[in-house]
Amino acid sequence: MPVWICAACGNHYPEAASPPAVCVICSDERQWVPPTGQRWTTIAELGAAGHRAEVRELEPGLLGIGTEPPFAIGQRALLVRTAEGNLLWDLPGFVDERAFQAVRDAGGLRAVSASHPHFYGAIVEWSHAFDAEILLPGADAAWLTRPDPAVRTWSGSLPLLPGVTLVQCGGHFAGSAVVHWADGAGGAGVLLSGDTIFVTPGEDRVTFVRSAPNRLPLPERAVRGVVEAVRPYRFDRIYGGWWGPVLRSDAHRVVERSAERYVQWLRGEAPAD
Numbered sequence: 001m002p003v004w005i006c007a008a009c010g011n012h013y014p015e016a017a018s019p020p021a022v023c024v025i026c027s028d029e030r031q032w033v034p035p036t037g038q039r040w041t042t043i044a045e046l047g048a049a050g051h052r053a054e055v056r057e058l059e060p061g062l063l064g065i066g067t068e069p070p071f072a073i074g075q076r077a078l079l080v081r082t083a084e085g086n087l088l089w090d091l092p093g094f095v096d097e098r099a100f101q102a103v104r105d106a107g108g109l110r111a112v113s114a115s116h117p118h119f120y121g122a123i124v125e126w127s128h129a130f131d132a133e134i135l136l137p138g139a140d141a142a143w144l145t146r147p148d149p150a151v152r153t154w155s156g157s158l159p160l161l162p163g164v165t166l167v168q169c170g171g172h173f174a175g176s177a178v179v180h181w182a183d184g185a186g187g188a189g190v191l192l193s194g195d196t197i198f199v200t201p202g203e204d205r206v207t208f209v210r211s212a213p214n215r216l217p218l219p220e221r222a223v224r225g226v227v228e229a230v231r232p233y234r235f236d237r238i239y240g241g242w243w244g245p246v247l248r249s250d251a252h253r254v255v256e257r258s259a260e261r262y263v264q265w266l267r268g269e270a271p272a273d
């Protein structure tokens, strides 16, 4: 019996003879069900259709693992490497032997986690392949569509590996999180933010969303909550959920400035021109 994968969001569902009737992730107001209806696929079918893992070194200590051609939401995973083990973050729905081998070559996995439920993808496949624990914020754990005994919940912040801390920010989801990686960007510090802090196409600002595809904003208190959660950390660069855009420098200041502008618009106080 196959593990069923939602073709729209890439999330996995338990092994069963037939796929579920609905994808709970896609029928939520933050995602979308295709007008042609929910469609299901499997790892084997995606591989047969020509999907392959794409592995790129993004900077020393950080590997990206995506899917070519892209599948579903199109996010790529990030592997943060440390002397005491590695964290894999924000998983695509597709995975293959090439992806597993890249992570084996990089020293394996201590843990898998994700910024939010849209990016849980093949998280359980990865956990099984490396006997790695699945770290999910307690507030979002019920969104995991393929439950597994390897799940450990956390909240607030979780120092996981040397210089690697999971930080719960809320906003997009109650458990939306980022990784703070102190050694990234040559020691200036990096955030891996998924959709928690959304890097925009010009790579010079960020935004905060309830839903990106459905263009839903967040209230002021949620935006302020995200900014307050990351403010204590030193960081200069932000990797979002995809290969690009990347906010390459000055990220701490850009987050504060972008949030202030966002709140001005929410309040109707932005000086428009």
Ligand SMILES: [Zn+2]
Residues within 6 Å of the ligand: 006, 007, 008, 009, 010, 011, 023, 024, 025, 026, 027
């Ligand atoms: Zn779905």
Ligand SMILES: [Zn+2]
Residues within 6 Å of the ligand: 116, 118, 172, 195
């Ligand atoms: Zn999302």
